[in-house]
Amino acid sequence: MTAPAPHWLSASEAARAFAARTLSPVELLTALLARIDALQPTLHAFIRLDAEAAMDAARTAERELAARHVRGPLHGIPIGVKDIIDVAGLPTTCHSAILRDNIATADATVIAKLRAAGAIILGKTATHEFAIGGPSFDLPFPPARNPWNPAHHPGGSSSGSGAGVAAGLIPVALGSDTGGSVRNPASCCGIVGLKPTYGLVSRRGVFPLSYTLDHVGPLTRTVADAALMLDALAGHDPADPASAPSQARLFGRELDRGVRDLRIGFVRHFHETDLPAHPEMTAALEEAARVLQAEGAEVRTVTLPDLTEFAGVNRVILTSEAWSIHAPWLRARPGDYGQLSRRRLLPGAFIPAGDYVGAQRRRTQMIAAVEETLRDVDVLLCASSMDPASRIEDAAETARTYPRQARTPFNVTGHPALAMMAGLSRDGLPLSLQFVGRYFQDATVLRAAAAYERATDWHIRRPPIG
Amino acid sequence: MIPSDLQKTGAMTPDPIAADLLAADLIAALARAAGLDKALAAFPEDVAAAAAQALATTGAIRVPVDPAAEPWPPMRPGIGL
DSSP: OOOOOGGGOOHHHHHHHHHTTSSOHHHHHHHHHHHHHHHHHHHOOEEEEOHHHHHHHHHHHHHHHHTTOOOSTTTTOEEEEETTBOOTTSBOOTTSGGGTTOBOSSOOHHHHHHHHTTOEEEEEEOOSGGGTSOSOSSSSSOOOOOTTOTTBOOOSSSHHHHHHHHTTSOSEEEEEESSSTTHHHHHHHTSEEEEOOTTTBOOTTBOOSOTTTOEEEEEESSHHHHHHHHHHHBSOOTTSTTOOOOOOOOTTTTTTSOSTTOEEEEOHHIIIIISOOOHHHHHHHHHHHHHHHHTTOEEEEOOOSOHHHHHHHHHHHHHHHHHHHHHHHHHHOGGGSOHHHHHHHGGGGGSOHHHHHHHHHHHHHHHHHHHHHHHHOSEEEEOSBSSOOOBTTOHHHHHHHTTOBSOTHHHHHOOOEEEEEEEEOTTSOEEEEEEEESTTOHHHHHHHHHHHHHHOOGGGOOOSOO | OOOHHHHHHSSOOOOHHHHHHHHHHHHHHHHHHTTOHHHHHHOHHHHHHHHHHHHHHHTTOOOOOOTTOOOSSOOOOOTTO
16 A cells, blocks of 8 residues: 555654654655645645744754654644734734734744644644635735635635645644634535634634634644644643633543444534525435444434524624724724625624623523533534535625534534534535534544544545645 | 605605615714724725624524523632632
């Protein structure tokens, strides 16, 4: 059997290859830089590469390995970082003219943790402006494109992270998720996107969009890599007011356990009646339920609050909190925003304080409803996106399909949620599903996802981009 | 000022143009109160679309009627309280 090209190695595989001395950090980074050189003009996954610093770090990692000094499980692994996350010395532009010259003075906590685990920061990846706009052509940088078909969008807002991981430009990347922004690109690009439990991963040094909805999470090509990244990222941070005092570690400890004793609640009404999905997406979800049942899980239908109301609660909270952040710039420099983000941020000016509190009160009830359901099942299975990715230049179709998703409920509730590939459409675009678990039982979500991954071959499919 | 159709018939019937004008005036007043004079001048359609979106979004939520239903996150004392 031919060994995979270095750019298709997962982080776990690359770490094993480093240990076996069949690959070095410099060789891996050199291969990735060559691939970026070839594909960046098409995909626009990166806003800024830090190739020189990354190569210096790779040489250091190589010397340390030769001296049998391993910093951590990500030793010598290059990562991409969504450009709303601070990396000391690099601009954090949020893909916006507003912050074009904003140089970060310190690493975000997640970057410090990844460096401590041995990771190498390769560059900053494209995002929707301030993690809220959409695929836009009126910003300082072009939008990222989907490796499965560059005429289509890659999802967002962590769009460059999704496109870069799916195209083999980087094995893993960081994104943020306020209404689904890690899981959307994972769904559109056919990879794995994990939104951990609210409070498990620090947001210190990450430009905020909505304080009570923001999460930071990894985008990877395998479930094992998502667990590896979460091991490095999780942990209490006193500098983040929402950080939980969790001691959870070794999130991959249950990856091999299978689903034989798991009770899986299938939230069919999300994609059948709340927002009827594209028929190919519906078929992929039914097939996933069948696969999990065949693997030994008990799959039963469950009911949660209506998806459109979840979206409404998410939107009122998000726009209200975002307005409190962006109001000074929207007042003074409205023309420096792209039109999409301006239109998505301005509604916060028109939402009365009472409606914001009302949404937070309804949120408490919705959390109780999901908790009640999770008393009877271990994991939820549901849709992530209702449609495959639309053409990036078809603004009307993108505006129609972007909100047709089932990710916002778990920003509202804070439960851990993972999106992954569940098929390919007739047009060759990824289909997706979502697993959701109890608070701080991210390991169980990863366990269900790993069982599905083992039982199918979607994770080894590669986009036809070279 | 009494709308013209009310003067004639004594009954209020919807006047789409007047309603739009009223809404536009109201939106402009709210936008100015929020300090969005520049946005209103340069991007009036974006401001109007944002106001419409805010109205549609808040209308989609069933706010609890029970006064005891508290908001998330729970209020809790922190350091210094």
